[in-house]
Amino acid sequence: MLVRFKQNIETNFSFLIGKKLLVACSGGLDSVVLTHLINQIDCEIALAHCNFSLRGKESDGDEMFVIGLAKSIEIPVFAETFDTKKYAEEHKISTQMAARDLRYNWFSEILKDFKYEYLLTAHHLDDDLETFFINLSRGTGLNGLIGIPKKNNKIVRPLLSFSRVEILQYAEQNNLKWREDSSNKKTDYLRNKLRLEVLPQFKETNEALLKNFQKTQQNMQASQNLIEDYMALVYNLVVTEDTDSYKINIQKIKELPHTSALLYELLNGFGFTEWEDISNLLDAQTGKQILSKTHRLLKNRNELLLTAIDLEIRNDEFLVSEKGISSPINLKIETSKYIGETEKNLIYVASEKLKFPLKLRKWRSGDSFQPFGMEGKKKLSKFFKDEKIALNEKKKIWLLLNDEKIVWVIGHRMDDRFKVNKNTKRILKITFWN
Known part of the structure; x- marks a missing residue:
């Protein structure tokens, strides 16, 4: 061994x-x-x-x-x-x-x-x-x-x-x-x-269970990598992002093989279940729509238009106190004596760089921030593409802001401008959960 x-x-x-x-x-x-x-x-x-x-x-x-x-x-x-x-x-x-x-x-x-x-x-x-x-x-x-x-x-x-x-x-x-x-x-x-x-x-x-499991995992990892890479290409080819919606170009997606499977990969996670109806929507009359509990998929001429049903709620802004907030998501803010390991649901920031109350809202077209570890700014739309964040996940993402500057793309990356350094006098630990 x-x-x-x-x-x-x-x-x-x-x-x-x-x-x-x-x-x-x-x-x-x-x-x-x-x-x-x-x-x-x-x-x-x-x-x-x-x-x-x-x-x-x-x-x-x-x-x-x-x-x-x-x-x-x-x-x-x-x-x-x-x-x-x-x-x-x-x-x-x-x-x-x-x-x-x-x-x-x-x-x-x-x-x-x-x-x-x-x-x-x-x-x-x-x-x-x-x-x-x-x-x-x-x-x-x-x-x-x-x-x-x-x-x-x-x-x-x-x-x-x-x-x-x-x-x-x-x-x-x-x-x-x-x-x-x-x-x-x-x-x-x-x-x-x-x-x-x-x-x-x-x-x-099966004496070869572990060996076969290893091979299966390697195959699944390769398949996942292939799907992510291919869907990134498909997304750039057929999807257009607006402030409050996504537009899927019907002609372009129909020209690609396995159209139904591509629609599933693009729309899975928005609560839709009638996938045959969604495929039929490509050839339906303008105005035909399919609803899930959270989203609407509308046939609009040469496009499928995806919007959130709770759009009015999503565009609301929420104030966050020094202790955090419990709705629409849970954020807990507390003082920490040291910096632990930053995770997707946990960051550490310098208290003196913040001015409470902070603001919580969904991301919008044109938003930009300075990803942790980087010197320059980056548009969130570009960040999402680079991180291969799925279409359905983008609309779920919340931002924590300080004076209109993004502190944290919650669950993904904090902003470098608010990190703790040697001059920090008070460390804040911010934890997120649904």
Whole structure:
């Protein structure tokens, strides 16, 4: 496994070589094996362990084990104890979500303060398979079936191509010791139920399940990339954007193969269900329309005109106080002592650059901003195209503004002008959820 791991690093993760890396280590089998493997690569590593105080002495034992592991191979270790249940109660979220927030916020703090370049986690192929079934059971499109990304910003998962069996064999062959988490044996959570009861039966019926799953995921990823690239070309060819609507050129889209499938890709997500009727709309009389709960698709001469039924509501503007807003979306604003990892639903901004109340509204034609990390401005319409944001998603996007300047294209990118820097005296954490 070590040989394959080194080859995997050289082929897919060469950017890790020679870098300063932080390894998330619970003390369990997977993270212990990752620690031993990555320690044999040319890089500088340290361990980071979270004690969530959920299993009493067992949690404390895990912490002492990881500290001992780091000492035995002479590398630095960071360990932090959290009151996870209290955090969950205060933020009105599940214990699992609380542990995730605490974990990744703390990891981000270490990366920043101690100049580590990447965080490595020990997710492996079986984890990926479990995630596939979880997403499948909840209902998802192709994107949800592609699986756990090997790299997501600063988070890297170099064990994703290895199975749990391979990891266990490596640990046993090298006489490694690890800790067993008793909570992993409970079937209260869907992931554990899949891991302990469902997937073992699948594997018994098909010994090549994991190998075939890997091939299937690679094929799905290739298909998704192909669809996104092709639809970007189609969109530019057949769609025209107005301030309050989209126009689909009927003649141009009919000249393309698989017209019905293209209409589905363009309009899926707007609540339409009668796809045969939508295809028939191409040859219908002017004035014929199809309604969903949120949108209207109207045949208007040589175009299909897509508009939102709740247009009047969408064009309203809402004031946002220093604490946030709960309608039409939820925004929570709070003071933070440090900058954590910025995510799609979370940003950190400099308080002194804001003047409350802020403003919340949908994006409009002509809007522009300065994307985080860039020097110049960019029109939102160009930003959306570059980010391959689907047609149906654009109309759902909200903006947070300060004196008519965009602070955040919510759920996508913040504006560089409001970022935290060394002169910032007060940091604000802004969180979004529907």
